[in-house]
Amino acid sequence: MAEVTYARNSPYARTKFYGNFLDVAQFPNIPKNADDVVFEINRTYQYRPDLLAFDLYGDANLWWVFALRNPNTIKDSIFDMRAGTKIYLPKKSTLDSLLG
């Protein structure tokens, strides 16, 4: 059986395999930079982290970075993205250096 490879923009890219199963999830630790932009989610991006990621970073597969950057605010990556919620947005340069 071929070994599964996760893309570098996947949240599971760093998670190891244990036999045929994924090991305990190892999510990237997104740095909390002081100059990260604070964004109040509007109706356009409500429940649409994929759309926000696409517009900001050009890659909808990075939908998960907002939850990892804002663990106290966003527990559910999708349904906690409600309009009016203020979140920090990691910079593209940060993600570039983090994800390679």
Added chain:
Amino acid sequence: MTGLENDFESGGVSRNILSSSGTSALANSLSPGNSSGARLAQAGLMAGATGLLKDIAGSVFNINFQNSDGSVIAPENDWRVRVSMSSQIANLFYDNPANTLMRPLNSQTGTSGVVFPYTPTVTLSHTARYGTQALTHSNYNSYFYEGSEIGAIQINGEFTVQNVREGQYLMAAIQFFRICTKMFFGRDEYAGSPPPLVFLDGYGDAYLPHIPCVVTQFSHTMQSEVDYVQIPIGVDIGSSGELPVGPPSPNDSYGGIVRLPTSSTITINLQPVYSRKNISENFTLENYARGLTIQGGNSTRGGFI
């Protein structure tokens, strides 16, 4: 397992965006026809999460000229073309705390007079005037020196209005030159005095050495094919330049809304004038040639061109 494998792989292979340059991504997202750019603009965001749009408002042109380390260059060390007033006269106008209309020109918080944000077209002329005498039975005229003069300095500069800060600056500049073509009149403290003298600086002391001038003509050309933007005048704006933060106090000058062209041209004619005392005490051709009359633009012997 193969299908699962393909699903995982497709996420990374189909859109390998992370390696694209931030600059091009920013340019693409801000292009008018780009739906991502439209959504981001509506949300006040910039591509790459590099900042908020309001953070760059007011910094489109660099009014307060900055060094490479970010420190602000003092107006007297700025090489750009500047038209200013003496400190006594400036206290009546742009240095007057109650004059919110001209505050962008303030000596402490502004540019200490009008700075042309884009390199203007400047024309200087030096003339030696000779009279002619056509002698009888002569093949050549005789010439007799009569005098020399410096012609009016013509300055033609462009102003743009891309945000509130630039709009307020343009309005202040227009007000400045309007003032310079009016005399003190009526119930003025200095009623009867002629229009204020201005000083022209730029490109270093050796070229425009704080030349004392009078404004003989001012025109502001507003073209029909450009957009006009609504600008609040006479109100303070936030440090990021995005929004008015409050109306002027009752004792301040006019506050209201104007519409200004996004691109317009200001043309002025400045006639250099030198007092007889200054000329007789300070000017010698030898010193002039050595540049001694242009040393220290603020000194009493300065300003000769």
